[in-house]
Amino acid sequence: DPAGLAGAAPAMPVPVPRCPGVRTKLPVLGWLPRYSGAWLQLDLVAGLTVGLTVVPQALAYAEVAGLPLQYGLYSSFMGCFVYCFLGTAKDVTLGPTAIMSLLVSSYAFHEPVYAVLLAFLSGCIQLAMGLLHLGFLLDFISSPVIKGFTSAASVTISFGQVKVQSASLLSPGAGRAAEAGDAVLGLACLAALAGLRAMKSRLPRAAPVAPLAARISHLIVWTSATARNALVVLFAGLVAYSFQAMGSQPLTLTGSIPQGLPTFRLPRFSMAAPNGTVPFQTMVEDMGVGLAVVPLMGLLETVAIAKAFGTAAPGPCTRGGALQGARGFANILGSFVSSYPITGSFGRTAVNAQSGVCTPAGGLVTGALVLLSLAYLTSLFYYIPKAALAAVIVSAVLPMFDAGIFRTLWRVKRLDLVPLCVTFLLCFWEVQYGIVAGMLVSGILLLYSIARPPxxxxxxxxxxxxxxxxxxxxxxxxxxxxxxxxxxxxxxxxxxxxxxxxxxxxxxxxxxxxxxxxxxxxxxxxxxxxxxxxxxxxxxxxxxxxxxxxxxxxxxxxxxxLGCPRCSPQAGVPQAAAKQGSGR
Structure with missing residues (x-):
């Protein structure tokens, strides 16, 4: 509990199951029978906190994916529900992310039909990888390749959000006042997000013996800093509404978002086009290598998150087991509610962990909050300035750029800079070329070390x-x-x-x-x-x-x-310890 208002979060229950095979396939059976009121309290707090983070991020990431904003919300709830039953790591949250949104933008061509079909096919591939135990394929994507890709994605996404404002400020026209207002608001939102992030990182933990007023104050500050995206977007929306009420609007607004829940139906396997119908085979050919890149990168993100945040819940959190199944089912079922591909989110998982979540049940609260937003709050989203969403995106992706990795590799192993730089530079041209080229370079270096051992x-x-x-x-x-x-x-x-x-x-x-x-x-x-x-x-x-x-x-x-009595080992060379027998 971040504010010290309750006891420490209890460890995830690990009962001895009567049917371990069933519990492995359905991890919820490992913790649900022993669920308690104390865990419910902490899961509610964590679920609400993550929900306040995911709603503004969902709208922003849909913009990165090049899709109507409601598709960000459509993609944000099914993963929460599925992972509650099939998830093995209590902290992990599934939903849209900056990396996945960038990949969707590259392979779905800003077409919702392509994006939803990509989610369905990616889920099928991930599920097949889990059943066939093909998770070892991720071992061939080295850390320098991942760092190069994420750093390039950070730069690409950030510049994609600011280029319009930068260009507009230098060009005359009737919309210049609105564009200047967007730039000013965007910078103000960025500054506020950076300040709240810094405040949270420096916020000491409240002692349980502190006065009640101090603990409540600590909770308010912690909640404000943690839900900073929602707070900044809400403030920006109030500013925009105030201008609208006064009869002038110097800001570019999000506009109307369809209200209501998405229809539960199969994804469309063809698409109507002005010159005819695009069949399923053509759509698959258009997505091309994206059908490999999207599932692998999505699974890689989730595996990395599960490893980074504590112990897993009952059941193995492995590359070949429950984790692929959870993500595969989440994407398949998500495509039935018009979701684009989703994966684990580092930022929201960190919020979940810091909020003291006890079980994956916190995802139920997050998913319910997203559904409530779709059902009742989309009319309020009309007044959210696009500059505020851009600030949310930039604030989320800037930490992905790891400038220190270049210095670290130069000091540790300079040869690893080659796949890093190849991936980083080529990802600005085409994402798939950067990832494939980086993997090839890493493979060549690996094969060289095998072919030329010391x-x-x-x-x-x-x-x-x-x-x-x-x-x-x-x-x-x-x-x-x-x-x-x-x-x-x-x-x-x-x-x-x-x-x-x-x-x-x-x-x-x-x-x-x-x-x-x-x-x-x-x-x-x-x-x-x-x-x-x-x-x-x-x-x-x-x-x-x-x-x-x-x-x-x-x-x-x-x-x-051999008749060479003076060929004794040199000093410092380890002796062979094996005793295999006499010579032949």
Missing amino acids: VKVSEGDALLVQPGSSLHFPAIEHLRDTICSRALAASPPRSVILDCCHISSIDYTVVVGLAELLRELRKHGRSLAFCGLQDPVLQVLLAAELEGFQHFPSREEAGEG
């Missing part, structure tokens, strides 16, 4: 060679060239001890390469001895029945077996 070579009566990692087929030619260039170029040629203590697996191509290396050394009257072989590697080499294969438990014994 190899430590020590001189002595025999050449001591120690690969620094497992051997796979791209690396065997490099290892052979290294050994031959050092062992056979010496005068006289030397025998070789291959220390395999870091090698945990090999493949058939490596076995073939080692057989050729044995023949090459034997042709020059030299031998190759293995030491430190781990059991899986030893079994593979024994099964291959290599001619001249000999192995020893340690380097010293390998040196003695």
